[in-house]
Amino acid sequence: NAGVTQTPKFQVLKTGQSMTLQCAQDMNHNSMYWYRQDPGMGLRLIYYSASEGTTDKGEVPNGYNVSRLNKREFSLRLESAAPSQTSVYFCASTPGLGSLDHRYFGPGTRLTVL
Amino acid sequence: GQQLNQSPQSMFIQEGEDVSMNCTSSSIFNTWLWYKQDPGEGPVLLIALYKAGELTSNGRLTAQFGITRKDSFLNISASIPSDVGIYFCAGQNYGGSQGNLIFGKGTKLSVKP
Numbered sequence: 734n735a736g737v738t739q740t741p742k743f744q745v746l747k748t749g750q751s752m753t754l755q756c757a758q759d760m761n762h763n764s765m766y767w768y769r770q771d772p773g774m775g776l777r778l779i780y781y782s783a784s785e786g787t788t789d790k791g792e793v794p795n796g797y798n799v800s801r802l803n804k805r806e807f808s809l810r811l812e813s814a815a816p817s818q819t820s821v822y823f824c825a826s827t828p829g830l831g832s833l834d835h836r837y838f839g840p841g842t843r844l845t846v847l
Numbered sequence: 848g849q850q851l852n853q854s855p856q857s858m859f860i861q862e863g864e865d866v867s868m869n870c871t872s873s874s875i876f877n878t879w880l881w882y883k884q885d886p887g888e889g890p891v892l893l894i895a896l897y898k899a900g901e902l903t904s905n906g907r908l909t910a911q912f913g914i915t916r917k918d919s920f921l922n923i924s925a926s927i928p929s930d931v932g933i934y935f936c937a938g939q940n941y942g943g944s945q946g947n948l949i950f951g952k953g954t955k956l957s958v959k960p
Contacts, residue, residue: 737889773856775935775952776890791947823889835880836948838889 734759737839739824745845746814754809754842756824764827765807766791766836767799769820776823782807814846853936853951860926861959868934868954869920876938879912879919880948884933893934894921928958 737758746752758765767779778791782801796818798810807826811818822842827834853870860866870879878897882890894905896912896919903910910921919938923930936951 773952775853775950777950778947825889835892835895836890838891840889841887 736760737824737826737837739822739839739842741842742840743843745847746811747847748815750814751810751812752814753811754822754824754844755806756808756839757806758824758826758837759805760826760828760837761804762826762837763804763829764834765801766825766827767797767807767809768823768825769793770823770841771820779809779822811844814844816846818844819846820844851936851938851949851951853954855954856952857955857957859957859959862926862928864926866923866926866930866956867920868936869918870936870938870951871918872938872949873917874938874940875916876940876949877916878939879910880937880939881908881910881919881921882935882937884935884953886932890935923956926956926958928960931956931958 740755763784766781768776770776777793779793779797780791780799782788785804788799800808824839825836851870851872880895881893883893884890894903894910899912899916900914901912907924912919933953933955935953937948939948
């Protein structure tokens, strides 16, 4: 099992450009998450999908959209990138929303917006 | 919103020394988790704690769920160079629509051989 995979690993964008970050998991998990990590800020939740067909906002959703394409895949879209979106983005998954479920994280996408 | 205070922010230690870090919260949590993030990688779960007062070990790592349910600590004994990384605590409550996990800001550990 590959676990949680993310593409691309690195990306440089110009302000105003758009792009989609891809995430897939092969663990048959129901719930998937997108986090961003900034220096000294820990991990902040952008959006999550409790199950296929549902998505909800997290702590910092502005400037992002998500799509739960199927049970395996959860993508994050930046419609008009801004320098404030320079960050490391992590996708994660859990079997469900229960409190005993811990997050399995992907390796991250390092995004720079110029 | 809920916040976790994780300390220290960073540590520079000699190989072989013991390490201690902790997290405190103004809110009660039902689950405490400790993750480690190696440079360039995603966080990986080290220890999960589910009961107040619980003390759990994983090799040289020991973590405890505080009795008040508002704090947790992680100890690493006899540190080695591969312990380098960022350690995150995370707290979670039952219920709610999102099963949200609140992360601390991390403790960056550097180990001198």
